[in-house]
Amino acid sequence: MTVENLDQKMGLLDEDLKSRNIDVDDVKSAIKNMVIELPSWAVGNSGTRYGTFRDKGAARTVWDKIDDCAEIQRVLGICPVMASHVLWDVTEDGRYTPVREYAEERGMRIGTVHPNTFAGQEFRFGSLCSPIKEVREQTAAHFKDCVKMAREMGSKVIGMWIADGTNYPGQDSLRERKQRLFDGLKVLYDELDDDMEMVLEYKPFEPFFYTSDVQDWGMSKLMCDKLGDKAKVLVDLGHHLDGVNIEQIISILLDEDKLGGFHFNNRRYADDDLISGTVKPLEMFMIFKEIVDARKDGINADITYMLDQSHNIEPSLEGIIYSVMNIQTAYAKSLIIDRKSLKEAQAANDVIKTNRIIMEAFNTDVEPLIATCRNEMGLSDVDPVNNYRNGGWAKKIAEAREDDGMNTLGG
Ligand code: RM4
Ligand code: MN
């Protein structure tokens, strides 16, 4: 889409939306105010357990990652935050205030900080759920370090994914593991400042395959309920078994004020970490419908949005930019549902009509709307991928950054 025909296209859409009881200004401000955190671990080289295809110019250090994220923000305008994975973002001297300062210089800030309790020899039997006391103590110490790093980097959220589990029936006492899990999380929770929050992710399997200690949203919510108000559930779209209705989980968590964070990606089979919105666009749209509904009903829907992806065959930065665009598209569509007519059709139990109203929004081309927002936000091109491609960043980093021979894993 070019800016030349944008006004004309927006004019037509505007009329259409008004006839569907939509306040277009409200929709535009919602699109502009959305914030999505960029994953530091996705800008570098990432791969699968079978290998990594390396890109020229891939970020090698936390500083490179901030630079890349700032470039992504330049073309998108709604991503001024970089989420961090501590293990992969270590600084040369162990100081983290400079990370905050460097990010600020680039117009960025550091968002959710993710501790790492899975990449180490000591974690063979788990981390905070490990039967080995020393490993649990070491994990607790790492949590405290992470909160300190978060403070230095100016972050207010700790994102916790517990990789712990067992591989064989009888390997460990499941109830004792549950108790160890709570004790470990409590150390982290108690360490948080008053204005900090922790979000607890769940995942049904992998890296362990018989049990996972935080296997589903019920377990995550149970722990968060016991911990207190500063703990909320994080939903990663790739962490569900086939057929699970994620939008229903979202609605339940929203209604209980326990939805804290999101890891966006897409899955086909398992925790595939594919580009958001490519495999299941309807699912993402329906998730946003629940969030927008809740907000309209006055429910607190203050959610930390993050990408959590791994770009194996596509250039990472383009994959990230395209993901955010897909998320914006799904969000915009969820904002233009004719909710007034939907309520009436629901009250009349008109099943066909209710679904047609949903699909009318889903099938609407919202690109003129999003492009108008980008234009009003002052972005130099309404197409972020083109903007990135024409800006010359990929060429610049390919020339400037030497391949360090390291794989940056992410997932
Ligand atoms: C997990 C989970 C976490 C991510 C790790 C690397 O599957 O999604 O969020 O940090 O992978
Ligand atoms: Mn995740």
Ligand code: MN
């Ligand atoms: Mn994952």
